[in-house]
Amino acid sequence: MGHPDNTYSLVADIGGTNTRVALADGRRILDDTIRRYRNSEFPGLESVLTRYIADESGVDPIAACVAVAGPVRDGRATMTNLDWTIDKDTLARATKAEKVAILNDLQAQGHALGHIDTANIRTVLPGPDAGPNAAKLVVGVGTGFNAAPVYDLEHGRIVTPSESGHANLPIRNEMELRLCQFVSTAHGFPAVEDVLSGRGLERAYAFLGQEANDPREAAAKDIMAACEDGSDPRAVEAAQLFTRILGTVCGNLSLIQLPFGGVYLAGGVARAFAPHLNHFGFGEAFRDKGRFAGFMSNFAVHVIEDDYAALTGSAAHLVALN
Structure with missing residues (x-):
């Protein structure tokens, strides 16, 4: 069934593995228009959007916004974990939209806050x-x-971009130093993302194997499954190591940004870890800030369990922008 011309917005969430595309009526995502593409x-985003428009009966959107897993500068985005470059001209050509915008994917998640069903927000640490x-x-x-x-200011919301995943991992003890040395072989230095990501969980598991002189590999999904059924103690140990480092990093970022309105964890790995x-x-590592340990209770921590929050934010x- 066709859609009315110049009525809906086209929004897309471009991750490292999949791209989700949908139509929106104002801030409301039209659930039956959500499609996922590998x-x-x-070869690039333009071909994805061309396919989507064809799949939606040649829809002609009035505006388009894409959320990209990578840095955005001067209307041009470069994917961090995918060999795609995206700019406003490409987006306008692919969608024929009158207004286009490109956001970093975390910026889109930030714009979604306040527009996500509260049933899809899990509180980890109250504040x-x-x-x-x-x-x-x-x-x-x-x-x-x-x-x-x-930041919600008088003239509107500002969500500032960053590339926090490429900062150095924190080191608090000798084991974490050895972990940093282990993961530094991936990109030449130990970045936060080398541990705090799906692939990072796999590296933590492999590191523990090296520590135990019993090297084995496991996929992230299998590690999480083993945490659920208790079939592999090393999987639980890897998840605990991952969680403690996540708590430390989130605590560091909270002291830098002072998010008295709350910390919101997003993404597939965050959702998988939410029950654990x-x-x-996590809480102990988050608050482990010496004389500032009590101050850390000012920051609530939640998990966004809405897989389409970046679409809502876009x-x-x-x-x-209107």
Whole structure:
């Protein structure tokens, strides 16, 4: 069935593995228009959007916004974990939209805050009530890692981009130093993303095998499955190591950004870990800041369990541009 011309916005969430595309009516995503495409099957975003428009009966959107897993500068995005480059001209040509925008994927998650069903927000660490304009922080843990602060100002919301996943891993003890040395072989130095991502969980598992003189590999999904059924103690140990480092990094970012409005974890890996964060030591690592340990209780931590939040954020951003 066709759609009316110049009525809906086209929004897309481009991850390292998949691209999700949908139509939006204002901030509301039209659920029956959501489609998912494997990036490996396409040479670039333009071909994905061309396919989507054909799949949606040649829809002619009035606006388009894409959220990209990579840095955006001057309207041009370079994917961190995918060999695609995206700019506004390409987006306008592919969609024929009158207005186009490109966001970093964490910026899109930030624009989604306040527009996500509360049933899809899981609280990990409660915090005190905060004013509506209190700063927030979105932390993405999935194919990669990133974080973005969210500021609600008089003239509107600002979500500033970053590439936090490529900062150095924190080191608190000798074991973590050995982990840093182990993962530094991946890119020449130990980045946060080398541990805090799906591939990073696999590296943590492999590192523990090296520590035990019993090297084995396991896929991230199998590690998480083993955590559920208790079939592999090393999987549980890897998940605990991952969780403690996640807590440390999120605590560091919270002291830098002061998100009194809350920290929001997003992404597939964050959702997979959500039921385990408390008993795997996230809170203890998050608050382990010496004399600032009590101060850390100012920051609530939540997990966004809406797989399409970046689409909602992209739609909300287009509304705000009007």
